[in-house]
Amino acid sequence: MDEALLRTLTPTVISVLVRRGAGFAAAEDAVQDALVEAVRVWPDDPPQDPKGWLVTVAWRKFLDAARADTSRRDREARVEGEPVPGPGEAVDDTLQLYFLCAHPSLTPASAVALTLRAVGGLTTRQIAQAYLVPEATMAQRISRAKRTVSGVRFSRPGDVATVLRVLYLVFNEGYSGDVDLAGEAIRLTRQLAAEIDHEEVAGLLALMLLHHARRPARTGPDGRLVPLAEQDRCLWDTRLIAEGVEVLQAALARDRLGEFQAQAAVAALHADARTAEETDWVQIVEWYDELVRLTDSPVARLNRAVAVGEADGPRNGLAALKGLDPALPRHTAVTAYLHERAGDPVTAARLYAEAARSAPSLPERDHLTRQAARLNAQLRG
Amino acid sequence: MAKYLLLKHYRGAPAAVNDVPMAQWTPEEVTAHVQYMQDFAARLEGTGEFVDGQALSPEGTFVRYDGEGRPPVTDGPFAETKDLIAGWMVIDVDTYERALELAGELSAAPGAGGKPIHEWLEVRPFLTAPPTITE
Numbered sequence A: 001m002d003e004a005l006l007r008t009l010t011p012t013v014i015s016v017l018v019r020r021g022a023g024f025a026a027a028e029d030a031v032q033d034a035l036v037e038a039v040r041v042w043p044d045d046p047p048q049d050p051k052g053w054l055v056t057v058a059w060r061k062f063l064d065a066a067r068a069d070t071s072r073r074d075r076e077a078r079v080e081g082e083p084v085p086g087p088g089e090a091v092d093d094t095l096q097l098y099f100l101c102a103h104p105s106l107t108p109a110s111a112v113a114l115t116l117r118a119v120g121g122l123t124t125r126q127i128a129q130a131y132l133v134p135e136a137t138m139a140q141r142i143s144r145a146k147r148t149v150s151g152v153r154f155s156r157p158g159d160v161a162t163v164l165r166v167l168y169l170v171f172n173e174g175y176s177g178d179v180d181l182a183g184e185a186i187r188l189t190r191q192l193a194a195e196i197d198h199e200e201v202a203g204l205l206a207l208m209l210l211h212h213a214r215r216p217a218r219t220g221p222d223g224r225l226v227p228l229a230e231q232d233r234c235l236w237d238t239r240l241i242a243e244g245v246e247v248l249q250a251a252l253a254r255d256r257l258g259e260f261q262a263q264a265a266v267a268a269l270h271a272d273a274r275t276a277e278e279t280d281w282v283q284i285v286e287w288y289d290e291l292v293r294l295t296d297s298p299v300a301r302l303n304r305a306v307a308v309g310e311a312d313g314p315r316n317g318l319a320a321l322k323g324l325d326p327a328l329p330r331h332t333a334v335t336a337y338l339h340e341r342a343g344d345p346v347t348a349a350r351l352y353a354e355a356a357r358s359a360p361s362l363p364e365r366d367h368l369t370r371q372a373a374r375l376n377a378q379l380r381g
Numbered sequence B: 001m002a003k004y005l006l007l008k009h010y011r012g013a014p015a016a017v018n019d020v021p022m023a024q025w026t027p028e029e030v031t032a033h034v035q036y037m038q039d040f041a042a043r044l045e046g047t048g049e050f051v052d053g054q055a056l057s058p059e060g061t062f063v064r065y066d067g068e069g070r071p072p073v074t075d076g077p078f079a080e081t082k083d084l085i086a087g088w089m090v091i092d093v094d095t096y097e098r099a100l101e102l103a104g105e106l107s108a109a110p111g112a113g114g115k116p117i118h119e120w121l122e123v124r125p126f127l128t129a130p131p132t133i134t135e
Helices: A003-019 A024-041 A050-068 A070-081 A093-101 A108-119 A124-130 A135-148 A160-172 A181-195 A199-212 A238-252 A259-272 A281-295 A298-312 A314-320 A331-341 A345-357 A362-380 B027-047 B096-107
Strands: B002-011 B050-055 B062-064 B073-075 B084-093 B122-125
Touching (some): A003 A108, A024 A108, A093 A160, A093 A181, A108 A124, A108 A135, A108 A181, A160 A199, A199 A238, A199 A259, A238 A259, A259 A281, A314 A331, A331 A345, A331 A362, A345 A362, B002 B096, B027 B084, B084 B096
Antiparallel strands (some): B002 B084, B062 B073
């Protein structure tokens, strides 16, 4: 039973049904039903042609559902009457699914859920567990999302930036249940990169690979956060780093810089340093300059201030914070860090404790509390 | 089985016996405390008594309806708020005594000097669904 293969086939099978005239929502439901049946039947009776099997079963599920629903008789007649569009449309079908699931009319949470189900082939239960919400809630979120995009024409290409934002969210925000969301985001971004030749798709893929490479070093055995400078770099996955760097270099060579490429470039420079001391902070500042120019994002400015603190000294880092809203997430933590580097442990300890109180996650809160505790213990001598 | 809410307060509960702010502990003491809390939840999952647990940010805002077509009124956060919930754990246990026993164990989490904090936790029963047999 190859669950990975099943999941890879999901968008293709949905596309086949849509091409045969099924609406997206009905096609998506039918394919979910077929996946559930595959999980039940395949272990004892593996098919010769998995894709053909899925298409046949999903199409049957679709027809059953359409027949069972008498109130939809009109629509059924319309489906049967519609000419079946031939293959060879301008844009690949799987690509269309990405655009549809990330449609700008969807909220980010809905787009994420729909993408994971229709493109990723995850079940509603798996998605619900990954985001710590009841399964019924997630089922409603997905069906509302499908209703929202029901009027969207399937053949029109969308904006790749909206798709990238959704994939970035999947990678960056989620809890870790049975489903590895970061791994899933990488798989979907890889698949997208195979469908479309776009430098920012490559940039995002590189960014994910380079950060994923550090994952084994990012948390200690007790679940605590290990900051970049203290990570055991032997634990970094060199194979992922090599791939990330290669993907990034190919993207940068096209000379159309975007925010994901710039972020990936920063990650690549970190990956390139054998020790924290060898980090090329001057170049990192330059990439943050690009990022600020591209996005004008306060988060990029905040990260730039950290890099300036390393490249030009903590006083310059603190100066680089000027003009930023102190309420910005992690602003206080960064300020604390720069004060410690500048030789002011009293201010740093106070700010670390303050940052701990407003930390957005428990591991960060514990980490910041530990930093405050460390400095206070030093100060007590 | 009955469900109970174990409430931890940032403020509003009587003072703990070992009442030292966390930033004044040693880093090792912080680590030991975090580990104790994780182990406690894991153990209750093991016994089939854990339902849910969440920590809350100390900063909150009061909100109320302000009439048709108007945005809601917000107020706060209030620095002087007397009662501030830090987090909760929901447990599903056989008896009230068991709920008290578990809250007692949670209150024994180590703090400054590696000694139990003896902090006050609040135990509140959930209202249940009405029983089927009433006579």
